[in-house]
Amino acid sequence: xxxxxxxxxxxxTQMGQEVILRCVPISNHLYFYWYRQILGQKVEFLVSFxxxxxSEKSEIxxxxxxxxxxxxxxxxxxxxxxxxxxxxMYFCASRIxxxxxxxxxxxxxxxxxxx
Amino acid sequence: xxxxxxxxxxxxxxxxxxxTLSCTYDTSESNYYLFWYKQPPSRQMILVIRxxxxxxxxxxxxxxxxxxxxAAKSFSLKxxxxxxxxxxMYFCAQRGxxxxxxxKLTFGTGTRLTIIP
Numbered sequence: 597x598x599x600x601x602x603x604x605x606x607x608x609t610q611m612g613q614e615v616i617l618r619c620v621p622i623s624n625h626l627y628f629y630w631y632r633q634i635l636g637q638k639v640e641f642l643v644s645f646x647x648x649x650x651s652e653k654s655e656i657x658x659x660x661x662x663x664x665x666x667x668x669x670x671x672x673x674x675x676x677x678x679x680x681x682x683x684x685m686y687f688c689a690s691r692i693x694x695x696x697x698x699x700x701x702x703x704x705x706x707x708x709x710x711x
Numbered sequence: 712x713x714x715x716x717x718x719x720x721x722x723x724x725x726x727x728x729x730x731t732l733s734c735t736y737d738t739s740e741s742n743y744y745l746f747w748y749k750q751p752p753s754r755q756m757i758l759v760i761r762x763x764x765x766x767x768x769x770x771x772x773x774x775x776x777x778x779x780x781x782a783a784k785s786f787s788l789k790x791x792x793x794x795x796x797x798x799x800m801y802f803c804a805q806r807g808x809x810x811x812x813x814x815k816l817t818f819g820t821g822t823r824l825t826i827i828p
Contacts, residue, residue, distance in 0.1 A: 627814070639756070639802060641815035652814055685754055694814060702756035 619688030717819035734803030
């Protein structure tokens with residue numbers, strides 16, 4: 597089965613630093629997402645992205661966050677100035693179209709630790 | 712607003728037994744999808760089963776089946792003949808379909824299931 601790939605699997609950064617989390621969605625997918633999961637808590641939606649635009653974002657996704665699809669294959673999440681509370685597992689996901697029954701594929705996540 | 716509630720933080724069951732995980736939800740959408748995701752220790756999110764709200768027939772995937780009670784807004788997951796590999800965190804999730812851009816999944820807090828050998 598095709599996979600969504602995320603790198604790195606674990607990233608450690610200092611508070612206030614910029615961090616970029618990288619994802620390679622499945623090649624023919626058109627809709628891309630970021631979710632996050634703070635340890636011990638529920639998975640939370642951050643943002644959805646289609647046709648080089650954000651289609652929906654949550655309250656969590658403030659001005660410190662941005663997403664980009666720079667080269668047609670990668671899909672990145674940037675946090676400009678990390679805070680301690682940004683420590684979480686970040687999941688990238690993709691699907692081929694927005695048909696409601698279309699399966700969403702998740703990556704294995706990047707564990708971000710902000711010190 | 713959509714909410715998903717899982718009232719069982721932890722459950723355990725003997726291998727080969729049947730276990731049922733509970734989920735209730737609330738939504739103002741007229742149509743929507745419901746999902747169960749499995750998160751093993753590797754922390755990858757794996758789709759277990761999904762149900763369209765307008766379909767009355769309960770979804771089934773091999774040993775996994777759901778009991779969808781639309782009026783009660785209940786969506787429980789039954790795992791039959793449980794196996795050690797079923798040990799994981801299980802998340803119930805919902806997605807609306809009525810509005811463009813209403814694409815996000817809303818997750819519950821999860822149930823940690825342990826299968827005992």
